[in-house]
Amino acid sequence: MSKHVVATVAEIPPGKRKLVTVRGRSIAVFNLDGEFYGLFNRCPHQGGPMCEGILTGLIQSNEPGHYEYSRAGEILRCPWHGWEFDVRTGQSFCDPSKISVRSYPMEVAPGQTVVQGPYVAETIPVTVEEQYVVVEM
Amino acid sequence: MSQTLLERAAAPAARLMLVDCDVHHALRSPADLHPYLSQRWREHLKTYGSRKPTPFTGASPFFKSAPALSRKDTWPPAGGTPGSDLAFMQEQLLDRYGIEAGMLHLLSITGMDQRNQDFGAALCRAINEWQYAEWTQQDRRLKAAIVVPGEDAPAAIAEIEHWAGNRDFCQVSLVTHTIEPMGRRRYWPIFEAAAANGLPIGLHSSGSNGHAISPAGWSSFYTEEHHSIAISQQGLVSSLVCEGVFSRIPALKVVIVEAGLAWVPSLCWRLDRHWARMRDEVPHLTRPPSEYIREQMWFTTQPMDEPENPDDLRDILSWLGWDRILFATDYPHWDFDDPDTAMKVSLTEQQRRMVFRDNARSVYGLDK
Numbered sequence: 001m002s003k004h005v006v007a008t009v010a011e012i013p014p015g016k017r018k019l020v021t022v023r024g025r026s027i028a029v030f031n032l033d034g035e036f037y038g039l040f041n042r043c044p045h046q047g048g049p050m051c052e053g054i055l056t057g058l059i060q061s062n063e064p065g066h067y068e069y070s071r072a073g074e075i076l077r078c079p080w081h082g083w084e085f086d087v088r089t090g091q092s093f094c095d096p097s098k099i100s101v102r103s104y105p106m107e108v109a110p111g112q113t114v115v116q117g118p119y120v121a122e123t124i125p126v127t128v129e130e131q132y133v134v135v136e137m
Numbered sequence: 138m139s140q141t142l143l144e145r146a147a148a149p150a151a152r153l154m155l156v157d158c159d160v161h162h163a164l165r166s167p168a169d170l171h172p173y174l175s176q177r178w179r180e181h182l183k184t185y186g187s188r189k190p191t192p193f194t195g196a197s198p199f200f201k202s203a204p205a206l207s208r209k210d211t212w213p214p215a216g217g218t219p220g221s222d223l224a225f226m227q228e229q230l231l232d233r234y235g236i237e238a239g240m241l242h243l244l245s246i247t248g249m250d251q252r253n254q255d256f257g258a259a260l261c262r263a264i265n266e267w268q269y270a271e272w273t274q275q276d277r278r279l280k281a282a283i284v285v286p287g288e289d290a291p292a293a294i295a296e297i298e299h300w301a302g303n304r305d306f307c308q309v310s311l312v313t314h315t316i317e318p319m320g321r322r323r324y325w326p327i328f329e330a331a332a333a334n335g336l337p338i339g340l341h342s343s344g345s346n347g348h349a350i351s352p353a354g355w356s357s358f359y360t361e362e363h364h365s366i367a368i369s370q371q372g373l374v375s376s377l378v379c380e381g382v383f384s385r386i387p388a389l390k391v392v393i394v395e396a397g398l399a400w401v402p403s404l405c406w407r408l409d410r411h412w413a414r415m416r417d418e419v420p421h422l423t424r425p426p427s428e429y430i431r432e433q434m435w436f437t438t439q440p441m442d443e444p445e446n447p448d449d450l451r452d453i454l455s456w457l458g459w460d461r462i463l464f465a466t467d468y469p470h471w472d473f474d475d476p477d478t479a480m481k482v483s484l485t486e487q488q489r490r491m492v493f494r495d496n497a498r499s500v501y502g503l504d505k
Contacts, residue, residue: 046475052210079209080473082202 001136005114005121006106009131012036015073019051022135027104029133030055030087032074036133037087038104039076044092048080050101055087109134153235153489155476156497158437159341159394159465160230160239160279162272163205163220167246169271173263181256188252190316191345198345200359203471211469219469223275230468231278234476237494238503240307240465241272241281242341242394249284249312250344258292261285265300273305280307280501282339287311290323294330301334307501308337308392312344319373320380328382328389337390337435337500340373342366363440363472370396371404374430378408381421383429390500391434395467398436402456405430431458435500437465438492439474447481454482454492463500464493 006020012031019041020027026041028051041051057072075093076085084093090103111128114121119134126132164170167187171179191198203209205219211229213222220226231239248260261284268281283300285293293311300306309331317323319340331338349355350369356362370393383389405427412419412426422429436457444450454462464480467473474480476493484492498504 046473046478048208048475049210054209080475081471 003109003119003134003136005109005119005124005126005132005134006038007124007133009108009133012133015055017051017055022104022137025137026051027135029106029135030076032087035088036106036108038106038135039085039087039090040102040104042101043078043080043083044099044101045078045081045083048078050076050078050085052079053077054079056084058084058093104135104137107134107136108132153493154237155235155464155493156238156240156501156503157230157234157236157466157468157476158240158392158463158497159439159467160226160241161220161244161468161470162223162226162241162268162279163218163243164245164267165217165221170246170260170263170267173266173270174259178256178259178263181253182260185253185256187246187260189250189345190252190347192347199350200356200362202359206471207469208471208473223272226468227276230466231276234466236476237278238497238501239279240339240497240501241268241279242310242339243268243282243284244341244343247284247312247343248286249310250288250314251286254286254289254292257286258289258296261292261296262299265296265306269303269305280503281305282308282310283336284310285327287324287327288316290326293327297327297330297334297336301336304505306336307503308339310339310341313340313342313370313373314344314346314348314350316346318376318380320376320378320382322380325382325385328386332386332388332390335388335502337392339392339394340370341394342370342396364397367396367400371400374401374404374434375408378426378429379419379422381419383433384421384423387433389433392437392463392500393434394437394465395439396436397440397442398438398457398462399442399450399453401430401436401461402453405457431461435461435463435496437463438480439465439467440472441474441479443481448483450482451484454488459488459491460496462492463497 004022007018012018014031014033017030027038028041030037039050053076055073056075057069058075059069061067074087076087085101090101092099109132111130114126114132115128207219211219213225248257251257264284273279273281283306285296351365408426
């Protein structure tokens with residue numbers, strides 16, 4: 001396990017995402033209101049590129065004719081077949097107990113810490129002034 | 138955990154060259170056809186537009202779940218609608234999956250069901266010219282269908298005879314939601330012309346005859362309606378068989394596209410059972426209906442049936458017959474089946490070759 005710098009905080013504003021590669025693995029990094037979440041960029045269904053999916057909300061219903069819309073912007077739909085996943089956990093909504101997309105814990109580290117190491121920052125130049133998105137894997 | 142389903146998927150088929158039996162190219166706009174339409178019909182298109190036998194011109198009676206019915210990642214970076222950019226299709230489909238032949242089905246404006254029949258015939262010719270010049274001649278892996286106006290048999294036959302012998306065209310297409318059930322005699326001359334020229338009829342669900350897609354009536358939800366395509370194709374298959382089309386034209390081949398296939402064995406069993414009891418009603422069927430289906434019809438896989446136990450599908454495919462099954466992706470549409478992961482049933486090497494390649498090469502005469 002090592003810590004990898006994948007982006008500056010500034011380059012992924014809230015509601016946006018970035019596709020990164022860490023140890024050969026494609027990871028879609030999302031910013032939800034300042035919190036960062038990483039998901040494996042391959043849908044467990046047929047392999048669709050998760051990073052290109054839309055972020056939407058969760059629609060739930062207790063009976064026909066009634067619905068609740070919640071969690072706006074926190075639900076990721078695969079761009080191929082539309083399967084829904086919780087961006088925070090990777091859990092699916094079609095079969096939550098069995099199907100999920102792998103989730104990678106993301107953290108924010110100040111440039112001061114990143115510069116001191118030990119961090120792997122192969123593609124991102126780091127300076128003390130910036131804030132960085134980091135994944136440990 | 139995150140790989141629950143993918144780990145169960147069959148080994149990638151990428152090493153085997155594939156034939157994809159349902160690929161959708163698209164016009165960037167109807168103006169793409171201008172070079173292939175006479176001034177008379179260009180002006181007609183501009184002034185009167187495309188009019189089909191359906192209410193709410195400009196809207197589709199078919200549901201959608203994504204813009205342009207397409208995978209979100211298929212919009213070409215250079216602009217245009219999904220399927221309209223050959224270079225992007227090559228990158229995203231043909232090269233990526235090792236597709237040696239892709240059978241094109243056009244679903245945007247077509248002349249197949251125009252209400253103005255002369256315009257329909259002119260539009261079919263223009264589309265076929267466009268397919269030849271801008272698709273099949275630009276990438277020899279792509280094979281077109283001769284689109285014909287199905288409600289106008291003489292014009293349809295003229296279109297078939299115009300292109301017959303051109304190996305860029307591997308089948309004949311008309312809409313599946315015809316004014317009368319497709320087995321009726323008004324359509325027979327078209328089938329005879331196709332068979333006489335060695336061309337299968339490729340029937341991709343399309344068009345509108347004013348009826349709802351589902352026989353239950355107009356659906357409220359896409360979830361409710363999507364499988365109704367299969368039900369409407371069941372009606373079509375039953376009509377072709379019971380009207381005696383296959384017994385009358387033994388050389389006719391029909392490919393059912395984008396209706397899945399798990400329903401086919403059940404339909405065969407039921408038709409055979411009723412034929413045994415009411416054979417005297419349809420004496421022109423000298424053999425059980427399933428025999429015509431198993432000899433003269435083929436079915437594409439997409440949208441793939443996904444039983445809880447993937448291997449349950451093997452029984453269904455066996456009942457249907459491995460030689461009847463043609464793999465299809467439906468690229469770039471949102472219900473695309475990925476060649477590497479869609480078929481979760483384990484197959485023998487021979488079955489894999491048949492489904493992903495050899496059956497299609499045979500029915501479409503790609504080895505000729």
